[in-house]
Amino acid sequence: MTKIGIRYTKPRKLVFEALEHLSKPVSANEINDYLKNKIDLTSVYRTLSLLIKSEMVNVILFGEGKKRYELKNKNEHHHHLVCEKCGDVKDVEMKESSLLKSVEERSKFVIKKHNLEFFGLCPDCQ
Amino acid sequence: MTKIGIRYTKPRKLVFEALEHLSKPVSANEINDYLKNKIDLTSVYRTLSLLIKSEMVNVILFGEGKKRYELKNKNEHHHHLVCEKCGDVKDVEMKESSLLKSVEERSKFVIKKHNLEFFGLCPDCQ
DNA sequence: AAATTATTGCAAATGATTTGCAATATTGCA
DNA sequence: TGCAATATTGCAAATCATTTGCAATAATTT
Numbered sequence: 001m002t003k004i005g006i007r008y009t010k011p012r013k014l015v016f017e018a019l020e021h022l023s024k025p026v027s028a029n030e031i032n033d034y035l036k037n038k039i040d041l042t043s044v045y046r047t048l049s050l051l052i053k054s055e056m057v058n059v060i061l062f063g064e065g066k067k068r069y070e071l072k073n074k075n076e077h078h079h080h081l082v083c084e085k086c087g088d089v090k091d092v093e094m095k096e097s098s099l100l101k102s103v104e105e106r107s108k109f110v111i112k113k114h115n116l117e118f119f120g121l122c123p124d125c126q
Numbered sequence: 127m128t129k130i131g132i133r134y135t136k137p138r139k140l141v142f143e144a145l146e147h148l149s150k151p152v153s154a155n156e157i158n159d160y161l162k163n164k165i166d167l168t169s170v171y172r173t174l175s176l177l178i179k180s181e182m183v184n185v186i187l188f189g190e191g192k193k194r195y196e197l198k199n200k201n202e203h204h205h206h207l208v209c210e211k212c213g214d215v216k217d218v219e220m221k222e223s224s225l226l227k228s229v230e231e232r233s234k235f236v237i238k239k240h241n242l243e244f245f246g247l248c249p250d251c252q
Numbered sequence: 253a254a255a256t257t258a259t260t261g262c263a264a265a266t267g268a269t270t271t272g273c274a275a276t277a278t279t280g281c282a
Numbered sequence: 283t284g285c286a287a288t289a290t291t292g293c294a295a296a297t298c299a300t301t302t303g304c305a306a307t308a309a310t311t312t
Contacts, residue, residue, distance in 0.1 A: 007258060007309055028299075040261050045300060061187050063241065065269075066299055081235050092229055099225075103218055103244060109207050111246040115189065118229060120237040133278055133289060154268080166292050171269060191300075192268055 006050070011039040015047040016071075024089050025060040025068035025080065062117060081118040085125035092118065132176070137165040141173040142197075150215050151186040151194035151206065188243060209248035218244065 018031045026034075028044050035044075048069055051057035060068040062082055079092045096116075104111055144157045152160075154170050161170075174195055177183035186194040188208055207216045222242075230237050 005258080005310080009259065009309075011260070041299095042262080042301080043260060046259085049301095059189065061189050061241070063185065063187050063193075065193070067189075067191075081229065081233050081237070083235070084238060090233055090235070092233065094225070094229070099220070100244075103207065103220070104246075107207050107216055107218065108249040109209070109216070109244070109246045110252055111207070111244050112210060113246075114242065114244045115187070116240065116242045118226075118235070118237050118240045120230075120235045120239075123234045126236055131279075131289075135278075135290065137291070167268095168270080168293080169291060172290080 011043040012047050012050070014039055015044055016051070019051075019057065019069065019071045023071070025062070025070040027066050027068055029066075031069070060117070061115060062119075079116040079118065081120065083122035083125055084119050085121055088122050090122070137169040138173050138176070140165055141170055142177070145177075145183065145195065145197045149197070151188070151196040153192050153194055155192075157195070186243070187241060188245075205242040205244065207244040207246065209251055210245050211247055211251035214248050216248070 014035050015031060018034045019026070022030065022034060028041065028048060031044050031048075032039075032041050048057060052059060052069075056072055058070050058072050060070055060080065062068060062080075075091060076093070079094070081090045081092050082088070083090075096114075100111055100114070103109075140161050141157060144160045145152070148156065148160060154167065154174060157170050157174075158165075158167050174183060178185060178195075182198055184196050184198055186196055186206065188194060188206075201217060202219070205218045205220070207218050208214070209216075222240075226237055226240070229235075
């Protein structure tokens with residue numbers, strides 16, 4: 001008799017805890033560092049794809065040539081403001097439904113998702 | 127007597143022409159394909175960094191794990207709407223100054239730049 | 253506790269981008 | 283024009299992020 005299922009394993013527990021604890025967009029490597037290499041980097045990547053597929057994690061791009069990952073559950077849909085000097089990341093909330101509607105109307109596209117990230121200098125670094 | 131200067135060379139000419147001709151965000155590889163490997167991929171990359179430094183080219187991220195490059199001169203500041211099915215890219219213009227101002231006020235950051243890209247289905251692919 | 257099957261770690265592959273370096277091309281000046 | 287000075291190229295190899303294959307291991311069902 002065949003059974004299929006997703007198992008709750010140590011690597012998965014750990015990656016989830018790392019994302020929860022770090023609670024900002026982090027790279028796969030940063031997760032690994034936080035976990036002190038207790039699990040293999042490959043498992044971090046594999047767990048992340050799982051979490052992304054289950055819509056528990058968002059992928060965020062800051063244009064550094066790598067992906068960053070963030071738990072979804074916490075806050076609502078939001079964007080980020082990154083300090084180009086110290087690297088601090090702040091969440092940005094905004095209502096963008098009218099903006100999306102306007103783009104949809106003008107383009108006749110159906111919009112499924114969007115990326116929006118801001119870069120600048122935080123109060124301390126100005 | 128030492129002289130310093132930037133030279134107008136064949137590879138640079140070609141990369142510029144490729145960007146002009148393709149006139150949408152393209153990857154380094156796509157530039158190379160267009161140029162039929164007349165120049166080395168390394169030179170494409172080196173020319174692109176030069177053009178970026180001189181603010182003639184923008185880097186655009188669609189989250190595919192690679193960068194895309196687009197000539198600045200053509201249109202004004204704009205964003206992109208990418209069809210997730212056929213890959214077609216449409217430019218999106220919008221006035222975002224009030225949005226930026228609002229984010230700056232709420233965050234106390236000074237915003238230097240931002241990324242905004244939309245993904246969805248174009249009229250033909252819906 | 254055994255059998256079944258999902259998951260892991262490790263090594264190696266892949267893809268994008270960068271770097272070192274000797275060979276070559278461009279440019280300013282005699 | 284011709285040459286020297288130096289910027290730039292191509293090629294090979296390095297690097298970084300991410301993915302894949304596979305045999306060993308762990309989780310789960312019975």
